[in-house]
Amino acid sequence: MKSAVETLSPTRAKLTVEVPFEELKPSLDAAYKAIAQQINVPGFRRGKxxxxxxxxxxxRGAVLDQAINDALPKKYVEALQENSxxxxxxxxxxxxxxxxxxxxxxxxxxxxxxxxxxxxYEGLEAQVEDIEISDEDVDEQVAALRERFGTLADVERAAAEGDFVVLDLKAMKDGEVLEGAEVTGMSYQVGKGGMIDGLDEALVGMSAGDEKTFTSSLVGGDLVGEEVEVAVSVSQVQEQELPELDDEFAQLASEFDTSDELVADVRKRLGNGKRLEQAAEARDAVLEALLEKVTVPLPESMVTDELNARRQNIEQQLVMAGISMEKYLEDEEQTQEEFESELDRRVxxxxxxxxxxxxxxxKEELGVDQQELSQHLIRRAxxxxxxxQEFANHMFExxxxxxxxxxxxxxKALAVLVExxxxxxxxxxxxxxxxxxxxGTIMETPAEDSTEEPADEAPSEDAAEDSTEDSTEDAADKA
Structure with missing residues (x-):
């Protein structure tokens, strides 16, 4: 077999491969054998x-076609190897x-x-922001912890932002209730968002026994973007009563005896989290410093595929979060063109x-052992x-x-850069x-358990732009 390569661009090549017929003989023999099993010819046994x-x-043409289809993939791989x-x-x-x-x-x-x-790439220099933990950050986490131990009490007044209501809700199109768009007896905090556009505005001012209908646009499903009628009724309005931040609460919510110790622990945990964020920012900054030192030719087909995959991933995450693309762009203060330009740069x-x-x-001759692969499989799963185990089976299959x-x-290469x-x-x-x-991910230093974890914050809309994929992409996203 002879092969030659023509460079069409820095990222595209054309191979020309000549295969002598003697190298095609195994595939020809296999083609004749396969066809002999499929046809009936008087005077000959099947397969003979x-x-x-x-x-x-x-x-003869049908035989050659089958033999060529069998041989060409193998010869193509050989030609790739010959030309590196x-x-x-x-x-x-x-x-x-x-x-x-x-x-x-x-x-x-x-x-x-x-x-x-x-x-x-050794000895790169980069800079990141200082770690800042404000009193407001601490107060926010302490408030979230208090909310976890809060109680709800019925009130005889109209609902206001921050109150909880027990509601029934259904979305209708042309007078018919949409499948999966009806809930009954649901507890919902007014102002929390993330359910259906216009709901929070409708609930403010409603009292127990009130009903209201409003118009909203669907952000998911087969009717995404279409206007629907939403009927909501409130059966209870409840006010959240929070425990006082005192020593008794500290003993209830943590292993500490005093509220001062609890607040100090919250501040310490915030510091640990900020240090992890700073380390991730440093990783990204180092990779950015490397990217600024070299121009890498990129195959447009690969960029296009990745752009489409990420765009689809973002859209799916927005749908799951109940946020329309228009609302997301409004919150990010971006136009559609700016969003597309930024996404293209990140990709x-x-x-x-x-x-x-x-x-x-x-260059570093890095390798991967079985334990590292197993740990990575578990993490990805x-x-x-x-x-x-199911994830690993799928990956192997x-x-x-x-x-x-x-x-x-x-x-590992990213770790070499950063370290x-x-x-x-x-x-x-x-x-x-x-x-x-x-x-390439940042390892958190183990800390002793103390305060119960503060209530989880709602995911930021920035998270919609993160791919679920590997740490390399996460780092490059900010480069």
Whole structure:
């Protein structure tokens, strides 16, 4: 077999491959054998029909087609290896010459990983913001903890923001209740949001026994974007009564004896969380510093696929959060064009970062052992809410293990970058960044359990832009 490569662009190559007929013989023999099992020819037992008879009965062309379809993928892979090409997508293959009993020639155009001249990546410098823990931050967490131990009491007045109501609700289109759009006896906090547009505004001022109908736009389902009539009735209005922040509450909600100790622990935990956020910011800043040192050619097909995947992921998360794209853009103070431009930049940085980290992993001769792969499989399964064994089985069955290995290698390459970098906060203090896990995520220092965890905050709408994927992309998203 002979092969030659033509570089069409930094990220696309064209292979021309000549295969002598003698190398096609195993595939030809297999084709004749398979066809012999499928046809009935008088005078011959099934499976024992000679090639010459098959040529007359079925046609030599059909045999050649089957043999070529069998052989070309293998010869394509051999040609990639001969020319040290790493494909990024499925090739466009065309048979350009077929001389029976002589040779077959085919071409294959494919996107390939670009050749990158790695810049110096040790000792990169970056800066992050200082850690700030305000009294307001502490008060907010303490208030959330108090709310967990709060009680609800019925009140004989109209509902106001922050009150709880027990409501019945149904959404209707053309007078018919929509499937899955009816709830009964639901407790809901006025002003919390995230359920249906216009609900909070409708509830303010309603008393027990009141009913109201308003118009809203659906943000999910088959009728997304369509106007519907929403009927809501309130059976109870309840006011939340919070416990006093005193020593008795501290003993109820934590292992501490005094409220001062409880508040100090909340401040300490906030500090731990802020340090993790700062470490993640440092990781992103170091990767950004590397991206600024080199221009990486990007295959547009790969960028387009990733853009579409991320856009779809964002839309799905917004639907799950009950937020329309228009509301999201309004809250982010972005136009659709600005959103698309920012998403395009983030995707291009993420793809470029992957190529750079792959090259660093090669240069550093990084590897992945079985324990690291197992831990990564478990982590990915937890992220997707799946059983680890079922997730692992799926990955093996669909040949996704190489992708997971590459994710780990990129995380290790990112750790090499960060641990050799000098990152300072705004005050000039050098950060200690030796706590990266093999997948590139930040490892939290274990802390003794003390205060019960504060109530979870509602996820910010910024979270809609995060992909569920690997830490490399998370870092590059901010690069």
């Amino acid at each position: 029909v000679p090639p010459g008879v098959i040529d007359r009965q079925v046609g 090409l790493e494909p990024l997508a499925q090739p466009e293959i065309e048979v350009t010459k077929l001389e029976d009993n002589e040779l077959i020639e085919f071409t294959a155009e494919v996107d390939v990983k670009p050749q990158i001249d790695l810049p110096a 291009r940085d993420a793809v470029a970062a992957q190529f750079l980290l792959d090259e660093i992993a090669k 937890q992220q997707s809410g799946q059983d680890p 669909h040949n996704h293990i190489p992708d997971l290995v590459q994710e780990i290698l990129r995380g 050799s970098a000098t990152v300072k906060d705004a005050s000039g203090e050098v950060l200690e960044l030796k706590n990266l896990q093999p997948d």
